[in-house]
Amino acid sequence: MTGRGPIDIGGVKIWKAALDRATQERLMECVERIAEVAPFFHPETRGGRKMSVRMTSAGICGWVSDRRGYRYERRHPAGMPWPAMPTPFLDLWDRFAACDRAPESCLVNHYVAGVRMGLHQDRDEADLTAPVLSISLGDDALFRIGTLRRGGPTRSLWLSSGDVVLLAGEGRLVHHGIDRIRPGTSRIVPWGGRINLTMRVVTGGDASRSEAEAQD
Numbered sequence: 231m232t233g234r235g236p237i238d239i240g241g242v243k244i245w246k247a248a249l250d251r252a253t254q255e256r257l258m259e260c261v262e263r264i265a266e267v268a269p270f271f272h273p274e275t276r277g278g279r280k281m282s283v284r285m286t287s288a289g290i291c292g293w294v295s296d297r298r299g300y301r302y303e304r305r306h307p308a309g310m311p312w313p314a315m316p317t318p319f320l321d322l323w324d325r326f327a328a329c330d331r332a333p334e335s336c337l338v339n340h341y342v343a344g345v346r347m348g349l350h351q352d353r354d355e356a357d358l359t360a361p362v363l364s365i366s367l368g369d370d371a372l373f374r375i376g377t378l379r380r381g382g383p384t385r386s387l388w389l390s391s392g393d394v395v396l397l398a399g400e401g402r403l404v405h406h407g408i409d410r411i412r413p414g415t416s417r418i419v420p421w422g423g424r425i426n427l428t429m430r431v432v433t434g435g436d437a438s439r440s441e442a443e444a445q446d
C-alpha cells in the first residue's frame with residue numbers, strides 16, 4: 231500500500247493514501263476514546279486569544295498553550311493525565327518513522343470549516359533530530375510548506391484522509407501550516423471536519439537526560 235514510495239518536498243516525505251479505510255476507522259476509534267478521557271480544548275495564545283483549532287493529546291505528555299506560553303505538560307489543562315498512546319499509533323511510528331526512540335506524545339488536532347493553523351515551526355521538543363509523524367483523517371486540508379527561513383517561498387498541497395507525512399532530517403524545522411479544509415469531503419470523522427495526529431519525541435536524547443540527572 232505504500233508501494234509508490236513517498237513524495238519528497240525539501241525533506242518532508244508524504245505518502246498519499248498510505249492507510250486503508252479499516253486502519254483509518256481503527257485510528258478514529260482511538261481518537262474518540264482519547265477525547266472521552268481528555269476532551270478537546272481551544273488552546274490560548276500568549277496574548278490570550280483562543281486558537282481556532284481544537285486539541286488534545288495522548289502519551290506521557292501533551293502540548294498545551296496559555297498565557298504562560300507553549301509547552302508540554304504531564305496533564306490536560308483540566309487536570310487529568312493524558313490517556314496512554316494507543317497501540318495502533320505506535321504501530322504507525324514503527325512503520326514510517328525510522329526512529330529508535332518511542333514517541334512520547336501524540337497531539338490530536340481537530341479542524342472544522344474556517345479553522346486554520348498559521349505558518350510555524352515545531353520546536354518545543356528537546357531533541358529536534360527526532361522526527362515528527364503526521365496522519366491525516368477526515369476532510370481534505372490545504373497544507374502549506376515553506377522553508378527553514380521565515381518568509382521564504384511556500385508550496386501548497388492537499389492532504390487527504392489516510393495520508394502520512396514524515397518530518398525528519400532537513401524537513402524537521404521547515405515552516406508549515408494549514409490554510410483551510412474542504413468540509414464534507416470525508417465521513418471518517420464522526421463530528422465532521424479533519425483530525426490530524428502528530429506523534430513526537432518530546433524529551434532530550436540519552437546524553438541530555440543523563441546530563442540533567444547529573445545536575446539534579
Ligand code: MD3
Binds near residue numbers: 404407
Ligand atoms: C513540518 N499540524 O500540530 S501536520 C502541528 O495538519 C501541525 O494539524 C498540522 O503543524 C496539521 O504542529 C500539520 C504536518 C506537520 C506536522 C509537524 C511538522 C508538518 C510539519 C513539523 C515540522 C515540519
Ligand code: FE
Binds near residue numbers: 352
Ligand atoms: Fe506544526
